[in-house]
Amino acid sequence: MPDTLRESASCRHCGTALTTVFADLGATPVANDYLSPARRDQGEPFYPLKAYVCGNCRLVQLRDFHGSQDLFRDDYAYFSSFSTSWLQHARSYVECMQQRLRLGPQSLVVEVASNDGYLLQYFKQKGVPVLGIEPCKSVADFAVSKKGIPTRIEFFGRESAIRLAKEGFSADLTVANNVLGHVPDINDFVSGFAAILKPEGVATFEFPHLLNLIRLNEFDTIYHEHFSYLSLLAAERIFLSNGLRIFDVERLSTHGGSLRLFACRTTAAHERTSRVDELSALEREAGLHTDAPYIRFSEQVRETKRSLLELLIGLKRQGSSIVGYGAPAKGNTLLNYCGIGGDILDFTVDRSPHKQGFFLPGTRLEIRAPEAIDRHKPDFVLILPWNLQDEVMGQLAHIGQWDGKFIIPIPRAHIVDAPHGAHPASLRSVLESAD
Numbered sequence: 001m002p003d004t005l006r007e008s009a010s011c012r013h014c015g016t017a018l019t020t021v022f023a024d025l026g027a028t029p030v031a032n033d034y035l036s037p038a039r040r041d042q043g044e045p046f047y048p049l050k051a052y053v054c055g056n057c058r059l060v061q062l063r064d065f066h067g068s069q070d071l072f073r074d075d076y077a078y079f080s081s082f083s084t085s086w087l088q089h090a091r092s093y094v095e096c097m098q099q100r101l102r103l104g105p106q107s108l109v110v111e112v113a114s115n116d117g118y119l120l121q122y123f124k125q126k127g128v129p130v131l132g133i134e135p136c137k138s139v140a141d142f143a144v145s146k147k148g149i150p151t152r153i154e155f156f157g158r159e160s161a162i163r164l165a166k167e168g169f170s171a172d173l174t175v176a177n178n179v180l181g182h183v184p185d186i187n188d189f190v191s192g193f194a195a196i197l198k199p200e201g202v203a204t205f206e207f208p209h210l211l212n213l214i215r216l217n218e219f220d221t222i223y224h225e226h227f228s229y230l231s232l233l234a235a236e237r238i239f240l241s242n243g244l245r246i247f248d249v250e251r252l253s254t255h256g257g258s259l260r261l262f263a264c265r266t267t268a269a270h271e272r273t274s275r276v277d278e279l280s281a282l283e284r285e286a287g288l289h290t291d292a293p294y295i296r297f298s299e300q301v302r303e304t305k306r307s308l309l310e311l312l313i314g315l316k317r318q319g320s321s322i323v324g325y326g327a328p329a330k331g332n333t334l335l336n337y338c339g340i341g342g343d344i345l346d347f348t349v350d351r352s353p354h355k356q357g358f359f360l361p362g363t364r365l366e367i368r369a370p371e372a373i374d375r376h377k378p379d380f381v382l383i384l385p386w387n388l389q390d391e392v393m394g395q396l397a398h399i400g401q402w403d404g405k406f407i408i409p410i411p412r413a414h415i416v417d418a419p420h421g422a423h424p425a426s427l428r429s430v431l432e433s434a435d
Helices: 084-101 120-125 137-147 158-166 186-196 210-215 232-240 274-285 292-317 329-338 371-376 386-395 397-402 427-434
Strands: 020-028 047-053 060-062 109-112 130-133 171-177 197-208 244-252 258-265 322-325 380-383 405-408 414-417
Touching: 020 292, 020 329, 084 120, 084 171, 084 386, 109 120, 109 186, 120 130, 120 137, 130 158, 158 186, 171 186, 186 197, 186 232, 186 244, 197 210, 210 292, 232 244, 232 258, 232 274, 244 274, 292 322, 292 329, 322 371, 380 386, 386 397, 386 405
Parallel strands: 109 130, 109 171, 171 197, 322 380, 380 405
Antiparallel strands: 020 047, 047 060, 197 258, 244 258, 405 414
């Protein structure tokens, strides 16, 4: 997959000049570039974090200031297996796909951006042959050594797909979860799936839905590792121009509201479902084919920042102690854009041992093990992976013993009691109420 190191002023799909700003989040460090103790007192690069919308194909995207090899390095620290809810999501997907596509020992499932084997392990347990493709050595080595998942350490694109197909790795099913937005050359990436699929093979893609990002003020999902932010409207155009046809779609609650697209070669026999047309109509009703909702979003972002800062500053002036929960990329966008550092948060915690002992990029907040919350007994816990708020509050329900409370920053900053207060609506219900 060719890399792009230019400061591009044109759409990465159709080449149209980019002039309409979707969100300007200033300059921030790379969201997953956690600092070791040795690097804590050293400088780090900051890059402009500014998203545009293409006036032609409606793809929301960042301009290119660096290459993907600078973002997804050998020491990349994101391991999917440390989220219980995400593992359950993967297990449910495998059950569904095995039944729907009748996958068995003669089939092949290929996952692009397979991470630490979090999903392919469940296909393997069912006797379905698998292959992972993962550019980051740290997580790929974990998949191979700890879970026995055969994994190619490389970036995926048309050239690598053709080579793999010639090697006998044509796929009955390809999986691409939360990676479509991570690739700088989206045309090369998508065309690779048309090359590696069997004639009637199926490709599924999951990614956060742009419509929910706009409706729920999810600006913190914008960071340098995410080159593109997709609607069905944009995806259909991109896929068709690169040899794929979308024939079904599912709406998911994951990552603040996601889409799961089902695609095949343009010549395959899979029939288009009514769900595709229904979602397309919903996006048009929201005006995603016009400039208006994209332009309005810029002010939504600024107001979300103001409300969160008002809440946090008010609590600190009352003498409250506040810590963070989680060290996700979205949290680093939120903290850096809002200017929230050690003057507000004492530290943050994360379940992943691969992050503990490191420091957040930009803010330099220390990442501790979750047990630090029990020792510190803070008045408030700011949940940075707000998309997992129910899971996190379940794990930390005991903070109610010292009258601790949670702060949810998105879509509107608010406080939630634990555990005796009213339980918050699940993310799914929030999404449904936003429709």
